[in-house]
Amino acid sequence: MESPAKRLDWIVEFIQMDLPNLRRGDLLNLKDEFEEFFSPDSLIRIIGIRPVPLAQLMPNQFEESDFKALQKDLKSILKDPGKQKKLSSLSFSMIPKGQIIDRPTLVHAIGSTRDIFLLLFYFLLAIENPDFEHCPECGRLFLVRRRKKYCGRRCANLASVKRWNKKQQKTNPDFSKDH
Numbered sequence: 001m002e003s004p005a006k007r008l009d010w011i012v013e014f015i016q017m018d019l020p021n022l023r024r025g026d027l028l029n030l031k032d033e034f035e036e037f038f039s040p041d042s043l044i045r046i047i048g049i050r051p052v053p054l055a056q057l058m059p060n061q062f063e064e065s066d067f068k069a070l071q072k073d074l075k076s077i078l079k080d081p082g083k084q085k086k087l088s089s090l091s092f093s094m095i096p097k098g099q100i101i102d103r104p105t106l107v108h109a110i111g112s113t114r115d116i117f118l119l120l121f122y123f124l125l126a127i128e129n130p131d132f133e134h135c136p137e138c139g140r141l142f143l144v145r146r147r148k149k150y151c152g153r154r155c156a157n158l159a160s161v162k163r164w165n166k167k168q169q170k171t172n173p174d175f176s177k178d179h
């Protein structure tokens with residue numbers, strides 16, 4: 001999960017996860033990926049922020065109910081990005097110049113896992129400035145890239161097959177209905 005775009009892709013997937021029906025293995029994968037999301041390497045390089053979740057509920061301690069609450073937060077931000085959201089646990093400090101080799105300045109963001117995650121989400125939105133669409137074929141939310149209309153190749157193919165069938169039916173009314 002190196003680039004901001006990949007992190008946003010991950011969030012979009014996460015928002016649409018059917019958490020109550022996740023298998024045990026999938027939940028474990030989710031926890032791993034969630035923890036990886038906080039890995040500071042690229043965040044330091046790109047945003048200049050080192051996320052420091054507080055000890056009482058680290059990313060790898062999140063359970064289904066915590067993830068559910070987070071989904072709700074993310075959805076509400078996407079639904080109304082202009083609305084103010086309180087991230088009350090956060091505090092910041094600057095790391096003085098010269099102490100970090102690969103970046104001139106660095107901010108420590110310290111707070112609850114939830115607040116730090118949402119803070120990073122805001123930053124990712126600001127950096128990527130993405131458009132979100134619902135796929136007209138399957139209804140899934142996705143990030144629009146290069147004027148793509150569908151969420152993926154599968155839905156784009158499905159839609160083009162449907163268009164083709166429709167055309168066939170128009171030009172050839174005998175075209176069988178089992179297409």
Ligand SMILES: [Zn+2]
Binds near residue numbers: 150152
């Ligand atoms: Zn789709």
